[in-house]
Amino acid sequence: MTRDFSPAELRQAIRAGEFNGNTSGIAPGYVQCNLAILPADWADEFLRFCQANPKPCPLLAISPSPGDASLPLLGDIDVRTDVPSYRVFRDGRLSEEVADIATLWRDDLVAFALGCSFSFEEALLADSLEVRNVSEGVNVPMYRTNIDCTPAGRFQGKMVVSMRPFKAADAIRAVQICTRFPSVHGAPVHLGDPALIGIEKLETPDFGDAVTVAEDELPVFWACGVTPQVALEKARPPFAITHSPGHMLVTDLRNSRLAVM
Amino acid sequence: MTRDFSPAELRQAIRAGEFNGNTSGIAPGYVQCNLAILPADWADEFLRFCQANPKPCPLLAISPSPGDASLPLLGDIDVRTDVPSYRVFRDGRLSEEVADIATLWRDDLVAFALGCSFSFEEALLADSLEVRNVSEGVNVPMYRTNIDCTPAGRFQGKMVVSMRPFKAADAIRAVQICTRFPSVHGAPVHLGDPALIGIEKLETPDFGDAVTVAEDELPVFWACGVTPQVALEKARPPFAITHSPGHMLVTDLRNSRLAVM
Numbered sequence: 001m002t003r004d005f006s007p008a009e010l011r012q013a014i015r016a017g018e019f020n021g022n023t024s025g026i027a028p029g030y031v032q033c034n035l036a037i038l039p040a041d042w043a044d045e046f047l048r049f050c051q052a053n054p055k056p057c058p059l060l061a062i063s064p065s066p067g068d069a070s071l072p073l074l075g076d077i078d079v080r081t082d083v084p085s086y087r088v089f090r091d092g093r094l095s096e097e098v099a100d101i102a103t104l105w106r107d108d109l110v111a112f113a114l115g116c117s118f119s120f121e122e123a124l125l126a127d128s129l130e131v132r133n134v135s136e137g138v139n140v141p142m143y144r145t146n147i148d149c150t151p152a153g154r155f156q157g158k159m160v161v162s163m164r165p166f167k168a169a170d171a172i173r174a175v176q177i178c179t180r181f182p183s184v185h186g187a188p189v190h191l192g193d194p195a196l197i198g199i200e201k202l203e204t205p206d207f208g209d210a211v212t213v214a215e216d217e218l219p220v221f222w223a224c225g226v227t228p229q230v231a232l233e234k235a236r237p238p239f240a241i242t243h244s245p246g247h248m249l250v251t252d253l254r255n256s257r258l259a260v261m
Numbered sequence: 262m263t264r265d266f267s268p269a270e271l272r273q274a275i276r277a278g279e280f281n282g283n284t285s286g287i288a289p290g291y292v293q294c295n296l297a298i299l300p301a302d303w304a305d306e307f308l309r310f311c312q313a314n315p316k317p318c319p320l321l322a323i324s325p326s327p328g329d330a331s332l333p334l335l336g337d338i339d340v341r342t343d344v345p346s347y348r349v350f351r352d353g354r355l356s357e358e359v360a361d362i363a364t365l366w367r368d369d370l371v372a373f374a375l376g377c378s379f380s381f382e383e384a385l386l387a388d389s390l391e392v393r394n395v396s397e398g399v400n401v402p403m404y405r406t407n408i409d410c411t412p413a414g415r416f417q418g419k420m421v422v423s424m425r426p427f428k429a430a431d432a433i434r435a436v437q438i439c440t441r442f443p444s445v446h447g448a449p450v451h452l453g454d455p456a457l458i459g460i461e462k463l464e465t466p467d468f469g470d471a472v473t474v475a476e477d478e479l480p481v482f483w484a485c486g487v488t489p490q491v492a493l494e495k496a497r498p499p500f501a502i503t504h505s506p507g508h509m510l511v512t513d514l515r516n517s518r519l520a521v522m
Binding site for chain 1: 428429430432433436437440448449450451452453454457477479522
């Protein structure tokens with residue numbers, strides 16, 4: 001992808017099997033989403049879990065009805081074909097990674113599109129803040145915490161957070177910027193001492209890659225979209241599908257449209 | 262003051278010599294101001310200093326013209342009589358503390374009313390945050406920092422900050438709340454390690470009283486209205502008047518009206 005595709009062009013390329021890569025940095029300015037797909041008899045509880053935990057699970061759109069693969073609020077989307085890579089879970093275990101799920105689609109499946117940190121990272125970068133995982137060219141470090149999510153039916157678990165280090169004045173600015181974007185994780189949930197939220201060592205993230213944290217920086221922690229994936233794996237529904245990490249659903253919605261002010 | 266005076270009633274009582282106390286907690290809901298009065302040939306530079314340093318010196322109103330003791334934007338105010346206690350400085354040194362300045366008033370004096378932390382403390386308390394200096398019944402601790410103010414003419418100096426400790430989640434909430442109030446010091450300027458802004462020991466504030474900081478709390482630092490007073494004393498104008506600490510100008514402006522959103 002050497003030129004800037006529009007989201008619609010990008011999805012067309014994905015549909016045609018011409019693009020199956022990581023979507024980071026692709027179609028800048030547009031909202032990218034975490035995707036979770038569940039059978040209808042699990043979807044209501046997952047919807048309640050998202051509603052009860054909006055910081056880790058900011059729900060942007062849901063299938064109009066079970067079996068309907070469109071997400072009209074987010075563009076001309078077919079969730080069966082428009083994500084570069086999917087993970088299929090059976091009984092809570094990863095069973096396969098596939099380029100489309102057309103042959104796996106069922107009349108009872110419901111898709112959930114959740115906000116992703118790419119949107120607020122773009123807003124931070126646009127304010128000339130340095131986002132360490134971007135400048136170091138790695139995945140953001142993510143950690144399991146001791147913060148309980150509010151349970152809903154069979155879904156429960158601890159919150160997973162992502163971490164970006166900042167000098168204090170920039171951390172304050174990051175709080176201000178991200179407060180404008182509640183539908184993509186919003187303001188940080190913690191900053192400073194990692195032990196206070198049950199993180200032992202910043203050097204060994206549970207997901208993603210470690211980044212440098214300077215002496216004069218504070219680690220700043222955001223609720224992370226891996227939280228619902230962990231809850232989903234723990235709940236062990238017989239069948240579920242998610243995007244593959246970093247391979248997001250790219251929508252027609254502009255990031256700026258998510259700003260509440 | 263056992264009942265809630267309106268600001269106008271309170272100023273009338275002060276004018277009549279019936280009240281000369283600390284205004285903390287009096288006329289809740291209304292903006293209280295720091296006051297600085299300077300001769301016209303110093304006022305332009307002080308105005309530029311405030312303009313260049315809006316976080317420590319948030320200017321809410323200025324005399325309509327030299328010698329005019331009213332501040333019509335803030336209410337039916339006479340700055341010569343409506344503050345419970347004044348400090349008079351000659352050549353930068355405190356020379357007297359007086360109940361009114363009617364006999365000291367001159368045709369070339371210009372009054373500056375600057376926002377004060379009482380306004381944002383009220384907003385924090387209204388959100389059920391604990392403001393430690395309030396719950397411990399002491400003056401807020403204030404510290405000289407190594408942060409340079411932007412100089413303007415003869416006015417210059419380091420920023421003075423006030424400190425309130427919070428758990429991280431409450432510190433993030435405090436940033437959100439105070440961001441709405443840029444004209445009363447706005448968002449914090451620092452949080453976390455005091456040494457990074459040149460503060461050696463939290464236990465020994467340069468002004469005010471020390472407060473308890475728990476193990477799981479971060480010290481959060483706001484630009485403080487003592488900053489212009491320190492700059493003023495350092496500049497050594499031949500004549501200047503300020504309010505006495507804690508004895509503020511109480512205005513008819515509601516704190517809620519200062520919220521930018």
